[in-house]
Structure formats: structure tokens, C-alpha cells
Amino acid sequence: MNTKEQSFNPRGPIIVFSALIFLTIATVLLSGLDIGNTGALLIAMSVAAMKAGLVLYFFMHLNHEPLIFKLFVTLAFVTLATLFLLTFSDYAFRGIA
Amino acid sequence: MSEQAVTVEAFHHHDEDGTRLGFWLFLFTELLLFGAFFIVYGVYRSAHLNDFKIAAESLNTGIGTTNTIILLASSLTMVLSLNAIKAGRVKLAKSMLLITMALGTTFLIIKGFEWNAKFAHHLFLQTSAAIAEGKGSPLLTPGPEMLPDGQVLFYGLYFIMTGTHALHIIIGAVWMGIVYFWIAKGSINPDNAGVLERCGLYWHLVDVIWIFLFPLYYLVA
Incomplete structure (x- = not known):
């Protein structure tokens, strides 16, 4: 284990967090559009899947x-x-x- | 003598990768638990689309968005806590863990206020016994004032799904308290941070589940 050699660097997580906040605001704004039920559900679920992907891949360290x-x-x-x-x-x- | 030392060494062998993989397997069972809820939601939503939309309008999008941002922020501080301890910054790791707990608690308090408003409107789940004794809410008891079936289903699913999620938040926050104590004691340290890492994985999964609950209850009204 060479964990001690890592230095503390919050940059990566903060970038991922910013992307998550951006997607959250985007999905709230997009939900105001009048695009019918199926379209709205599709958009909301796609954005949610993107956010879940970011959390799984970076925050849950699947990338490592x-x-x-x-x-x-x-x-x-x-x-x-x-x-x-x-x-x-x-x-x-x-x-x- | 040396042979004995080898045996003891083998006995204390700890496979961090294997432990983590095992923990992921547990997380998959959590996915199935919530997955079943999402299936029930999906089937009833398609059967009672209008009622679901009307009922969803009564939920406050602002509150839902605030809680989403709070949970995302708590995921960030959780990652920072793990990064800090791996870099040997134990004090920073402890502060980040405390902030994560505080954010989780804030989420629960906001959720509590939100539920309370629904209780005030007599929209909480009721047992069939209470309804049979005439003690049920008129909105949920079969009769002229009763809400349409679809809306009763919506509120039932809302309480069950956000309630199960809140239970996971409580478990996560308690677990963080224990982890904090172990960091303070030194049994979780820069060379042995596996427990903090698994606590983090659990917390992030709870966040992932909320990421899907949020649009289904607050956005697609």
C-alpha cells in the first residue's frame, strides 16, 4: 500500500460536484418545458442516469x-x-x- | 519458531480488494430493494398518470432541489474525507466526516418538515384497522371525500420510498459517527482506511438512489 504517497487534492471531486449541481439545475429547468409526459420522463431519467454515472464512476472510485x-x-x-x-x-x- | 510466525501472518491476512468486492455485492442487494419500489411506482404511474401528476404537484420542487444539492454536497465531503485520510491529513478527514454527518442530518430535518406538512393534510399511510374503526383520514377512507385511488397510491409510495431512503440516511449517519470515533481512536488511519471507504460507498449509493427519487416525485408533475 503506497497510500501515504498520495497528496490531498480536492480539485477532481470539486469538478465532479460542479457537474452534478449543473445537471441538477438543468433537470429542474427542463422539467418546466411543456414537452409531453413521455418526453419529460425521458429527459428527467436520462439526466438522473448521467448524475448516477458520475457518482458511481468518480465518487465511488470505479475509475480506480x-x-x-x-x-x-x-x-x-x-x-x-x-x-x-x-x-x-x-x-x-x-x-x- | 519462524514457521509459527508465518502461520500467524497468514491468519491475519486481510484482503482489501475482496472485502470491497463483498461490500459491492451488498450494495447490489440495496439496488434490488429500491429497484422493486421503482417498478411498483412505474406500473402504478402508467395506470394512474393524471392522479400521479396532480398529487406530485403538491410536493415542493424547491424543497426537493435543496435536499438534492445537500445530499450531493455531502457526497463531495465524504470523498474529501477519504482523500484526506489517505494523504495522512487525519484532522481534515475528521472535519469532512463531521460536515457529511451534519449535511445528512440537515437533509433529514428538511424531510421531516416536508412530511409534517403532509401529515397535517391527513395524507399519511393508514392501517385498514384504523379505517375500519372510522379513525382514518376522510381523504384516505372509502367514501365521498376519498382521494382518487391513484393519488392514494402516489402518497403511499411517496412515504414508503422516501421513508426507506431516510432510514438509509439515518443508518449512514450513525455509521459515520462510529467511524469518526474509530478515526479518533486511531484504529482507522492512513494505512487502514477500508472502513471509512466502505462507509463512503454506502453513502454514495444512498445518494444515487435519491438522484432517481428526486425527478420521479418532484419533477415529472
Whole structure:
């Protein structure tokens, strides 16, 4: 472990934080647009996914993790996305939701 | 003699990568827990789109945005705390951890005020027993004054999802208190900061979940 050799440098985290704040303000402003329900939901969820990506990759240090960590995290989110896709496609064709 | 020393060394072997990977596995179970909530939200939202929009209008976007910024800031101070301890700046690490706890507590206090306003409007979850005894809120009890099903579902999901999230904030803040104590005692130090790192991972995941809760409850009205 050569952790002691690292010096304290807040620059990187502060840049990521600024990007997160920017995206938060952007998503609030964009939610005021009258672009219909699906469009609004799509935009809001895309911005949220970007923010989550920034937190996962930089704040949770996936950028410094071995490849196996990145694969596991990707697999976890793919699993979750599969559950979403299967459930929603099922309900969409039942017509009752 | 030397053989014994080797055995003791092997017994105390600690695999930091393995520990962290195990902790990520736990975080995946948290994702599934909240993932199930999001599925329920998605299905009922599509079934009661208008009711969800009307009910969501009663939530204050300003409060939601403030709380989002507070949580993002707490994630920043958490990262800085870990960076500081790895650089040997123990005092700075402790201050950053305290600020993170304070921000988490601020989030909870704001959330508390927000819930309180909803309680005042009789919009809290109610047991079927209370409703059967006639003690339920008229807004949630079947009858002429009752809110449409979709809005009842919206408020129910709102309390369950933000409540489960708040529970995670409380656990995170308590854990930070313990970590702070261990840093002060010296058992968490620049050479052994794994516990602080895992506490940080947990805190960031709670932040990630809020990143998705925020637009679904406060923005897509």
C-alpha cells in the first residue's frame, strides 16, 4: 500500500460536484418545458442516469477499480434493467396495469 | 519458531480488494430493494398518470432541489474525507466526516418538515384497522371525500420510498459517527482506511438512489 504517497487534492471531486449541481439545475429547468409526459420522463431519467454515472464512476472510485469491479457493477445494472423491461412489457400487454 | 510466525501472518491476512468486492455485492442487494419500489411506482404511474401528476404537484420542487444539492454536497465531503485520510491529513478527514454527518442530518430535518406538512393534510399511510374503526383520514377512507385511488397510491409510495431512503440516511449517519470515533481512536488511519471507504460507498449509493427519487416525485408533475 503506497497510500501515504498520495497528496490531498480536492480539485477532481470539486469538478465532479460542479457537474452534478449543473445537471441538477438543468433537470429542474427542463422539467418546466411543456414537452409531453413521455418526453419529460425521458429527459428527467436520462439526466438522473448521467448524475448516477458520475457518482458511481468518480465518487465511488470505479475509475480506480480493477476491470472485474466494473463488470460486476455493469452486470448488476443490466440485471435491474432486465427486471424493469420484463415487468413493464408484461403490464403493457395486460391492458390493466 | 519462524514457521509459527508465518502461520500467524497468514491468519491475519486481510484482503482489501475482496472485502470491497463483498461490500459491492451488498450494495447490489440495496439496488434490488429500491429497484422493486421503482417498478411498483412505474406500473402504478402508467395506470394512474393524471392522479400521479396532480398529487406530485403538491410536493415542493424547491424543497426537493435543496435536499438534492445537500445530499450531493455531502457526497463531495465524504470523498474529501477519504482523500484526506489517505494523504495522512487525519484532522481534515475528521472535519469532512463531521460536515457529511451534519449535511445528512440537515437533509433529514428538511424531510421531516416536508412530511409534517403532509401529515397535517391527513395524507399519511393508514392501517385498514384504523379505517375500519372510522379513525382514518376522510381523504384516505372509502367514501365521498376519498382521494382518487391513484393519488392514494402516489402518497403511499411517496412515504414508503422516501421513508426507506431516510432510514438509509439515518443508518449512514450513525455509521459515520462510529467511524469518526474509530478515526479518533486511531484504529482507522492512513494505512487502514477500508472502513471509512466502505462507509463512503454506502453513502454514495444512498445518494444515487435519491438522484432517481428526486425527478420521479418532484419533477415529472
